[in-house]
Amino acid sequence: MTRDGFQIRFFGIMRWVVIAVLVVATVFPFYYMVLLSVKPIDELLLDPGRIWVSAKEFSLDSYRSVLTSVENGGQGFPLMLRNSAIVSIGAMLLTLLVAIPGAYAVSRLRFTGHRKVGALFLGVYLFPATLLAVPLFVMFAKVGLQGSLFGLIVVYIAQTVPVAIYMLRSYFSTVPVSIEEAAALDGCSRFQILRKVVLPLAAPSVMATALYVFMIAWNEFLFALLFLAAEPDHWTVSLGLQQLANGVEVPKTVLMAGSVVLTLPVVLMFYGAERLLTEGLTSGADKG
Amino acid sequence: MTTVTERPPAADPAPTPKRRRSKSPLRREENRAGLTLVSPTLVIVLVVVVLPILWTVMLAFQNVRLVDIQSQGLWGHWTLRNLERVFSSPGFWSSLWTTLVYTIGSTLGSIVVGLIAALALRKPFRGRALIRGAMLLPYVAPVVAVAFVWQVLLSPDLGVVNHWGVEWLGWDRPIAFLTQRSYEVLGVPVPMALFTVIAFETWRYFPFAFLFLIARMQAVPPVLEEAAVVDGTTPWQRFRFILLPQLMPVVALLTVLRFIFTFNKFDDVYLLTGGGAGTDVVAVRVYRFLTARFDVGLASAQAVVLAVVLIVLLGLYFRFFGRKVQEEQA
Numbered sequence: 002m003t004r005d006g007f008q009i010r011f012f013g014i015m016r017w018v019v020i021a022v023l024v025v026a027t028v029f030p031f032y033y034m035v036l037l038s039v040k041p042i043d044e045l046l047l048d049p050g051r052i053w054v055s056a057k058e059f060s061l062d063s064y065r066s067v068l069t070s071v072e073n074g075g076q077g078f079p080l081m082l083r084n085s086a087i088v089s090i091g092a093m094l095l096t097l098l099v100a101i102p103g104a105y106a107v108s109r110l111r112f113t114g115h116r117k118v119g120a121l122f123l124g125v126y127l128f129p130a131t132l133l134a135v136p137l138f139v140m141f142a143k144v145g146l147q148g149s150l151f152g153l154i155v156v157y158i159a160q161t162v163p164v165a166i167y168m169l170r171s172y173f174s175t176v177p178v179s180i181e182e183a184a185a186l187d188g189c190s191r192f193q194i195l196r197k198v199v200l201p202l203a204a205p206s207v208m209a210t211a212l213y214v215f216m217i218a219w220n221e222f223l224f225a226l227l228f229l230a231a232e233p234d235h236w237t238v239s240l241g242l243q244q245l246a247n248g249v250e251v252p253k254t255v256l257m258a259g260s261v262v263l264t265l266p267v268v269l270m271f272y273g274a275e276r277l278l279t280e281g282l283t284s285g286a287d288k289g
Numbered sequence: 290m291t292t293v294t295e296r297p298p299a300a301d302p303a304p305t306p307k308r309r310r311s312k313s314p315l316r317r318e319e320n321r322a323g324l325t326l327v328s329p330t331l332v333i334v335l336v337v338v339v340l341p342i343l344w345t346v347m348l349a350f351q352n353v354r355l356v357d358i359q360s361q362g363l364w365g366h367w368t369l370r371n372l373e374r375v376f377s378s379p380g381f382w383s384s385l386w387t388t389l390v391y392t393i394g395s396t397l398g399s400i401v402v403g404l405i406a407a408l409a410l411r412k413p414f415r416g417r418a419l420i421r422g423a424m425l426l427p428y429v430a431p432v433v434a435v436a437f438v439w440q441v442l443l444s445p446d447l448g449v450v451n452h453w454g455v456e457w458l459g460w461d462r463p464i465a466f467l468t469q470r471s472y473e474v475l476g477v478p479v480p481m482a483l484f485t486v487i488a489f490e491t492w493r494y495f496p497f498a499f500l501f502l503i504a505r506m507q508a509v510p511p512v513l514e515e516a517a518v519v520d521g522t523t524p525w526q527r528f529r530f531i532l533l534p535q536l537m538p539v540v541a542l543l544t545v546l547r548f549i550f551t552f553n554k555f556d557d558v559y560l561l562t563g564g565g566a567g568t569d570v571v572a573v574r575v576y577r578f579l580t581a582r583f584d585v586g587l588a589s590a591q592a593v594v595l596a597v598v599l600i601v602l603l604g605l606y607f608r609f610f611g612r613k614v615q616e617e618q619a
Binding site: 004005008009012016019020023024026027028030031033034037045046049050052098099100102103105106107110111112113115121124125126127128129130131132133134135136137140155156158159162163166191216219220222223238239240242243246253256257259260261263264267268271272275280 | 316319320321322323324325326327329330333334336337338339340341342344345348405406408409410420422423424425426427429430431432433434435437438439441442444446447448449452453456492496504521523524525549550553555556560571572575576579585588589592593595596599600603
């Protein structure tokens with residue numbers, strides 16, 4: 002066989018091997034998560050190697066425990082889901098409010114420093130998040146925001162604004178300038194142009210950015226841990242789950258049910274808008 | 290498509306020399322409008338990021354504990370004591386080394402696996418969209434949830450991996466992937482927990498690299514490779530000499546991004562091992578100084594040292610590869 006022929010055969014086979022391995026590696030942990038969440042713990046301990054669940058042992062007890070409020074002897078996830086929703090939606094809306102004008106300015110207007118978005122990135126991501134913790138803690142205590150959900154939202158805005166601007170900027174610059182010029186000739190102010198012309202045209206990208214910010218806020222753990230650990234009423238789902246795992250003897254099956262509850266909202270949301278999101282994140286990357 | 294070509298914004302009179310001092314009123318208005326629109330961004334980043342960082346740098350040179358801060362105000366007793374303690378404290382150098390191994394291993398791992406995945410999924414086939422979606426799961430899912438699944442999967446007593454390993458792969462006993470510092474494999478000591486954490490990080494972030502790389506691959510003009518086929522090249526040669534050079538700018542950008550993010554990473558290691566068993570990265574150490582000892586000065590000094598190391602490493606990187614990353618960002 003020629004070298005060319007051999008390579009074509011070899012890579013042709015390897016391609017499917019790689020795909021199979023990757024699918025198993027990415028999907029199996031999630032399958033396992035769901036599997037354990039509907040299994041009674043005794044069955045799991047009896048035979049840890051069995052990776053399916055029979056109809057007889059199938060049980061939703063773990064979910065019942067997770068989703069029952071603390072007063073009723075459960076783990077109190079409903080309250081945490083509410084907290085997570087408030088924080089994520091709040092961060093999402095406020096980040097957009099800040100990032101849309103910023104991204105528009107960066108993509109369209111030439112002002113002092115309009116090429117310095119990169120500096121923004123470095124400023125926010127170059128330093129470890131733990132570095133921000135102490136001063137923020139003290140500042141928040143001074144203005145009465147310690148342990149509050151709003152304080153957390155403020156931190157999330159700062160953490161997501163650079164990414165949001167980066168994503169939005171590349172979309173805004175695809176809106177043809179001539180449309181804006183036409184609107185300007187019709188007497189629109191710059192603000193009106195942004196609101197009535199650019200935003201409607203870039204609506205899908207704004208959606209994508211919004212979802213991405215939501216995801217980051219929903220999944221965030223460190224700042225929630227630093228600011229809210231002492232306030233069980235304000236725990237987000239991520240934090241609550243971690244505290245649950247740290248606590249006394251919680252069965253792994255309950256832990257997995259909690260993980261499913263934590264994961265499901267973002268995963269559903271992500272696949273609802275997958276195209277939007279993946280294109281949004283990488284739209285700068287294919288320009289070569 | 291539209292015939293409009295990309296050009297600079299409206300208010301741009303005939304080609305002006307770049308360095309002209311006096312701006313036209315239109316340009317000045319544009320400047321003002323631009324600054325107004327970015328000001329919310331600047332304000333929030335300034336208040337929530339820049340000021341705290343500056344303050345931390347100051348704290349690094351003061352002798353403070355958490356209780357003192359409220360009363361003490363900004364200017365305390367200046368001292369280099371914290372830095373001395375950072376460098377002389379037990380475990381600092383090994384922690385820095387661990388951070389480096391962890392960062393380089395995870396960055397390399399996620400980019401290489403991402404590249405392989407992108408190559409495998411490059412040509413369309415039935416169900417590709419579905420598989421592509423599945424591949425993004427680790428990146429999308431919350432870190433707390435996936436860290437716990439890994440913990441359970443790898444657990445020595447009820448984890449399925451150890452169960453199968455003992456039953457089918459002939460391991461003589463379960464492996465404590467996350468709590469054992471090192472194992473002898475064929476007589477060579479392997480830092481097991483550190484490797485597991487790197488594997489986790491690779492697993493979680495290869496989708497990120499995959500997304501960027503496949504987007505770039507799809508933008509490579511097919512004629513390039515078609516021409517190479519006519520010239521009688523092998524698939525490997527086409528990858529090595531045609532595709533890879535086209536991908537290098539994205540790879541360089543990904544390297545920088547992943548390196549920065551992983552270097553400062555806290556959640557993943559903290560949730561998986563708590564920094565034990567030889568996975569004591571600096572970010573987790575800082576957290577421990579802060580919460581266990583309330584030693585703000587020492588924690589700040591440690592964090593500042595970490596940031597300085599990162600800046601130096603990035604400086605070196607940009608010296609050697611700067612051009613490529615610039616190209617990608619342009």
